[in-house]
Amino acid sequence: MEFYAEEGKKLDEACSTLVLPALSVGNVGQLAVDLLISSLRAERIGYFDDPNVLPCVGNNAYAPSPPGDLSLPLEAFDSSSNRLTLVQQRSPVVKGMMVEFAKNLANVAARNGKKHVIVLSSLDFKQWQNIDMSSGLQIYYLSSSSTDGTDEDCEKHGWKRLPEYNPAHKRWEYLSSTIEENIVQDDDLLFEDLKEEDYYPSLPFAALFSCFKAKGLKVTCLLCYCSEGDNIPDAFQLAEAASKILIQSPNDFEGTGSGRWIVPFSWKSVYGPPPDTSLF
Template structure:
């Protein structure tokens, strides 16, 4: 379709976040920019590569081999009883999309934010700002400091019901 680069945006389960990442920058990434998943542009923006992306791990190898060979995926791989924690991230939907684009020779960057269950509107806005920054629409110092008036989907306004009546506090 003539596209040269794809940006995938996804949330990740905050329960899988490394403890050392609990403070600081919330945006993580993986990219096809380098074999190890790093990308200079993302590093310059102050983002961390997703530590759990290790291309030599069997889940990532499985995805790559299935997509490069063009063979039908053997679903029994994901049903095995010996799946480990390292197989968690390759089993997520973003991983298949990432590997598919990679197999087609596209430059792909996935941007992630670890989220908890509940109201993730701020996380979604953080990811939107990250994409905006990544594609060069705002300066590297303005992420999180811009008061962008994003068009918030109407469905978000009632997901958790109306705001509480503040007079009861």
């Protein structure tokens, strides 16, 4: 993986916290990172090039100008006042290469002074075993702070550790050993003959969690269950959770009044134009 900085910019080691999405159901992690980048007025500092990420290009995601400012598959943004680097991923990883991609990203993060990594992702609602909607949508977490994945700071926010996480499970163990021993392994072989209980370690967030942990970095995964559809409310929920551990002051957000979030410009066309009312 190579990093290409924009003119006069670089990866700032003072930005010791890294935030990034793990692609999953509804692209909730990506949408949440969009919200954070837009609302913090984070500055794009460059982009990554990795052979395991599919190429794509699009219009500027955060503003209609300047014209010709394109968005690329894997971009880095800095919020220097909050000591944050945010990475946005806009295209999927090549099939079977998620672990190799996660290894590359972990190597870059470790080389550039990152200490804490926040991974934002979603989980398939169909896999939710213990449904309790009494308190609304719930945030789950997984942390490298302890062997069993718990973290006191996350518990203080009322979040629950992902109950299905079991570091002794054969798939989690196999994933960890493959990474720690630097074995080049196709994901399809790593997770062949998957059973229902293998769902979680087969997801992108699990590969990222294991790779960053193997590099000695603190990793916190923030997760929410959802279904495919309009996932914007889920993105707000996940971004709000991330802000509780990332942002020191609400004034760091550029939104005004009760609406502290700035909706990215690209969201205006997420679902296309409104329906033609003459049809009704």
